[in-house]
Amino acid sequence: xxxxxxxxxxxxxxxxxxxxxxxTHEAQATASYDSAYGFDRTWNAAVRFIRVxxxxxxxxxxxxxxYLLFEYTSSESGSKVSIGSMELVxxxxxxxxxxxxxxxxxxxxxxxxxxxxxxxRAEYGDPPRRKKERDKPVTDGGADSGGGS
Numbered sequence: 429x430x431x432x433x434x435x436x437x438x439x440x441x442x443x444x445x446x447x448x449x450x451x452t453h454e455a456q457a458t459a460s461y462d463s464a465y466g467f468d469r470t471w472n473a474a475v476r477f478i479r480v481x482x483x484x485x486x487x488x489x490x491x492x493x494x495y496l497l498f499e500y501t502s503s504e505s506g507s508k509v510s511i512g513s514m515e516l517v518x519x520x521x522x523x524x525x526x527x528x529x530x531x532x533x534x535x536x537x538x539x540x541x542x543x544x545x546x547x548x549r550a551e552y553g554d555p556p557r558r559k560k561e562r563d564k565p566v567t568d569g570g571a572d573s574g575g576g577s
Contacts (some may be wrong), residue, residue, distance in 0.1 A: 459534060461525045473548055479498075487511070494515060497513050510529060511531075
């Protein structure tokens with residue numbers, strides 16, 4: 429009786445870990461970045477970034493939906509090629525840029541997005557201020573702003 433209980437107690441964590449491993453393998457992580465440069469500028473920079481700056485082979489592109497499919501090669505993996513995608517989604521004043529590299533660890537996606545964000549800033553300067561920031565009243569922080577004694 430005790431042996432069965434002990435066997436069940438030892439087997440339970442193995443079953444749980446196995447189930448978690450099976451479900452997390454199918455989940456696809458996607459790194460994202462919010463660009464304030466507008467769709468057209470972000471799209472043009474994305475195509476140049478993938479094709480020219482990184483020299484990745486473009487497999488498919490659709491400027492209407494903001495979708496790029498490319499062959500990604502990591503310096504870590506040598507000549508191993510995996511398929512990557514970059515998608516631009518309009519979201520209010522911003523454009524959400526999402527990168528997915530199915531066969532690579534998620535830090536590759538984030539590194540690619542960081543390099544892309546640096547490219548946008550280098551080519552277009554600081555991002556434009558949002559409407560909310562432009563419409564916000566400017567205070568001088570003096571006695572009239574309620575901070576006095």
